[in-house]
Amino acid sequence: MDLAAGERQRSGVLIVGQVSHHSIELIWTREHEEPLNGRNLHNAVLRTDELELRRVLKSIKVTVDVPDKLDFTPLMMAAMKGFTSGVQILVHHGADVNKKNSSGKDSLMLACFHGHLDVVRFLHSCGASWSSQDRSGCCALHWAAAGGHLPVLQYLIQDGCQVDVQDGSSWTPLMNIAVLTGDTAAASLLIKAGADVNIQDRDGKTPLMVAVLNNYEHLVKILLENGADPNIQNQSGVSAVEMAHAFERKNIISLLRDEESNEMRQFTHQFHKQLY
Template sequence: MEPAVERRAISKPHPPVVGRVSHHNIQLNWDFEGQRNGPQEQWIKFSVEEEDPKLHTYGIIYTGYARQHVVEGLEPRTTYRFRLKVTNPAGDSAYSSPICVTTTREPMSGAQLHRAVSMNDLNAVLTILQGKQVMVDTLNKLGFTALMVASQKGYSRLVEILVENGAEVNKKNSSGKDSLMIACFSGHLDIVQYLRSQGASWQSKDLGGCTAMHWAADGGHYDVIQWMIEDGCTVDDKDSGLEWTPLMRLCAMSGKRDVADLLIEAGADVNMKDKDGKTPLMVAALNNHEDLVQLLLEKGADSSVKNEYGKGALEMARSLNRMTVASLIEANKIRERLPTSSEDAESH
């Protein structure tokens, strides 16, 4: 039998300490004695709860072991009510007294700037920026700057105006994406080229370890990826999650054969493995991209490779009833076993 968890009365925690407050975010901090003694299952767990002002009930917005949480997506000049809940390993809980926090006023003309950018209204954007009362990199509720929005929508002249007025080219949103990644995904080659000319970097990575090439592969825009390769962007970086390369992402999503061919010709490894031992061929087979499976086999993908669970691309295709894909892989195996013309000549 496992030893019983010692039950101790848990003391009432202090309310969260308010950190940085903006018009859309509130940072809350806390500490608690004995928080991290021993293995994690013996740690104190924290929950932040927010009050519903209409129902006067609390709902959990964060649970974990951290000592800080940023509440995002809030309304400007609005009061919010929070409390901290602490729970010990035995399941006993205690609540802090609630605290009230009011978000700040939205920066002057911030909303107007984003509205003008979304409508591609060049005159309105210029008027707002020339008034010098608004920060050009003011974020909207989604955490995007005006430059990110213009890069996403393909507003080339507006992108130039924003950069000329001080927009930070390499600024990132809350997920770590910058304007270059957004433009690559959206397929706006002219904006990609302009941002590069203004110092945007191919080496930048988002919070998941993805580069602009990963996002370009997700978008599947041939002309963009072709130019990126010509401009020196690498093609085989792995993200920090599944450890996927851009080619693997392409195999999972659009499955575009012509784009995959570009990546492979630029040096993408068709036998690269992710953290589970999957190769691009396995990913393409799982997602039933028949043309892409054929291309990968033609480019030297090894169908005999197994993942860490002992399964290869053929087994994966069969398990999901991808019969055309399975037949392509089987046919390739047969071709590999046939003697070459030179071997035939030697045998005679």
Template sequence: MAATTRGEDFLQKPDPPVVGKVSHQSIELYWDINSTLQRKGSTHDWLKFSIEEEDAKTHVYGTIYSGHSKQHVVEGLEPSAPYRFRLKVTGRNGEYEYSPVVSVSTTREPMSGEGLHRAVSMNDEARVIDILQKGHVKVDIPDELGFTPLMIAAQGGYLRLVVLLTDHGADVNQVNGSGKNSFMLTCFAGHLDIVQYLRKQGASWECRDKGGCTAMHWAVDGGHLKVIQWLIDDGCKIDIKDTCLAWTPLMRVSAITGNTNVALCLIEAGADVNTKDADGKTPLMVATLNNHESLVRLLIEKGANCDIKTEYGITIPDMAKAFNRQNVLLIFEEMKRESL
């Protein structure tokens, strides 16, 4: 139905709606109609505006907004998709006019780190390359725990991805929420090839996490002899202490894993078997308290002082008795007899 002329009620063909802010899922449209009918009398007499959207398949227009406002935001759209809209202006007597059609496309969906993290976790090299080449995601974007894609790849043992990410500028020394970097994580996981590669890229075994632990501490916790030996050969300090408990790597073995192979590796590299932590405890004391029988025997064989006392005058056998470490007590007695 075409517009008719009824004095001042005459409607002119409106301009197409103006495109405002556009995102990957919304388009802002606004219009400015100069007419004495726009705000004349009661709201019943005001001009009525409708935004109609074309169906891409049927090419039929449907109303998505109707009212007296001079703007409308179309939401829930698909990213990178074309859309066509037109404005319909209706006067108080029912006459109406359509504007020319305006065409606009939504933007591409902003790439979040989730997609990159997922691709790295799945060791999907092609997908990682695709994401990085598009350039919409920072290579060091962290997840909710502060892990970067490089950390995930290093921990997972994905050398090709580690190389790919560093080639795209990934920071080998960036840390997560607990202060650990990719080098520490791969040392703990035992991926020697990545350990060696990250060192070449500038990773330092002197970096510390929030507990003051170094890559050597984490390699020892992981129990990976090849990594530990390589770090030793690379010049990593053997008796470096954390800043929380003043534990050396040997002390951590005594407290956590009791791994005699790791302890022997450290001792043969020069680790002090009689070092003391912040509370004055030695590795032998800590191994006794944690009931690591084989490690207790090894430490004694390698020169650990069995007669040392705490600042309160407590001996190691006293500790073993207090914590009911009967097997450890037997070891002390056996080795004492052997030394006679």
């Protein structure tokens, strides 16, 4: 054995092919490789690298549902990223579609919030449940509404999700929108599907009250146009009208006055119609 060959063997490196001015291909011998672990699995998902994911899953000794330091499994990460092929590969290798993290969220909820319809369809077809709840009582439809991705929201509604499903605070998906985003398109979709605009949570709040408090003027308008009652009171005896005045929501006060005027005109018209 010549000296160069001896050095190559001791370093654990084999040189394959011809040396050129531009490149040299190095292959580490197996005994010098670091063992694959859960971090490799998560990194493959983060890079949406399908080939690397397959390689790691073929070699790895740890469970496919190994969580990262934030308690997200590889399947959860793939669902959030919309890495559809990665989701399919992980499920094929035994990933649990119903596994939850420390906050009670599963991969389906995360895919719904981030708007990845293909992932949502696949996970549901593999047994992920619409009715599964996180620790606050929110289900997939709550998270789809909060994310505001209309194709996902529409799919869940068409597949039979109850539009007025309530979480631990008695908040419906429509209430979630009033609390978090004020998204009028998502709210309109829920209302069109039959969401109750006057439903009250355990404190007596309605979606209109919460929209007023958060100063979501356009959402207030949508709710009023669809029958929201500004005079309903919460458990403290306060209405949406009173909230608007208390917080000086001037534009919203104007909308509420217009609504009162419309109601009065309709009442007067109906009264005269019955009278004559």
